[in-house]
Ligand code: FES
Ligand SMILES: [Fe+2]
């Protein structure tokens with residue numbers, strides 16, 4: 001089993017923008033002007049009134065759906081929408097708001113590094129906080145069936161497509177940074193062996209746990225912070241202008257992975273799960289200790305050295321990864337330590 | 353002289369070992385690893401491996417990131433390969 005089945009049902013809308021967007025995406029192939037107009041005005045209104053784009057369920061779902069057109073598959077979409085100019089225009093309006101909020105809120109290191117060598121040190125410094133990972137250590141201490149189920153569901157949104165958002169960056173890099181990204185991605189994609197593709201190993205963990213490994217199967221259940229975590233990668237990956245940020249994002253991701261994955265593996269083992277479930281985590285303890293070095297030095301460091309004007313964005317991408325994934329982790333931890341579910345409630349009609 | 357094996361690296365693709373400051377040794381290329389002296393060499397599951405040099409790893413001989421928790425510090429490389437040993441930094 002090396003490919004994952006596909007979701008066929010449209011997700012449930014979460015507000016006026018996703019309602020209007022879904023009616024375009026699932027409506028007649030020849031979209032009526034009125035449907036575009038309704039979408040455009042919902043978007044104009046939302047970007048002005050939203051208090052917090054990162055926590056906005058309606059806007060994060062809408063961005064997720066617009067990006068989904070590029071990843072696919074999206075069986076519920078009618079027609080060929082990937083390069084629909086009106087949808088691209090809408091996406092740009094949402095992205096402008098999303099990016100400006102990220103630029104405002106993501107804490108940047110002070111002082112800033114001045115060259116690639118200093119950048120590598122800064123990267124190790126800013127990712128150092130994750131050496132004592134709170135979510136991971138908490139999970140290893142308090143694992144329960146219900147909590148690990150929720151954890152896998154949150155992670156499934158990105159991990160069933162693991163590595164794909166960063167692969168958009170390959171074509172946009174040159175030289176040592178490109179080679180480094182390819183070296184990492186090749187390992188993410190199993191080094192040529194379909195059964196070792198990380199997304200496939202993760203799908204096996206989900207099945208081993210009794211979950212459905214269909215892409216986006218649990219989309220309706222995951223809240224805005226989980227979608228924002230994926231959307232930030234798509235934003236960085238799909239714009240050549242932001243190639244520094246996608247490189248920095250991957251570096252920070254890899255640099256905060258080995259140690260937490262050791263704890264995640266421990267949590268599943270504590271409940272008696274076997275290798276079919278824990279392989280994904282064990283694999284990442286070993287693989288990401290390698291990827292961390294390549295990503296920090298040969299990807300992020302070399303890119304900042306070769307294209308100094310990207311240094312700031314490499315760091316921004318790294319800091320945004322830590323910040324946005326931090327919000328997702330905080331949400332889970334907050335809910336679980338108060339004995340609440342971290343997932344959204346779905347109306348009975350949409351129940352899974 | 354060892355025998356030629358079909359998986360021997362070609363001269364254009366030698367094994368390269370890179371010591372990472374305060375971290376593992378990255379090993380690239382077609383290597384086999386014997387888990388201990390006398391043991392059967394095995395092919396590692398990935399093209400680049402990180403060998404632990406802090407002795408804190410739970411998956412030795414591979415690195416698992418523990419060097420960061422241990423605040424492991426390496427010395428700068430002692431000499432340039434190909435130069436005489438005397439060229440080394442004499443600061444200690
Ligand atoms: S060098 Fe990384 S764990 Fe020892
Ligand atoms: Fe991976």
Ligand SMILES: [Fe+2]
Nearest residue numbers: 254287288291
């Ligand atoms: Fe990785």
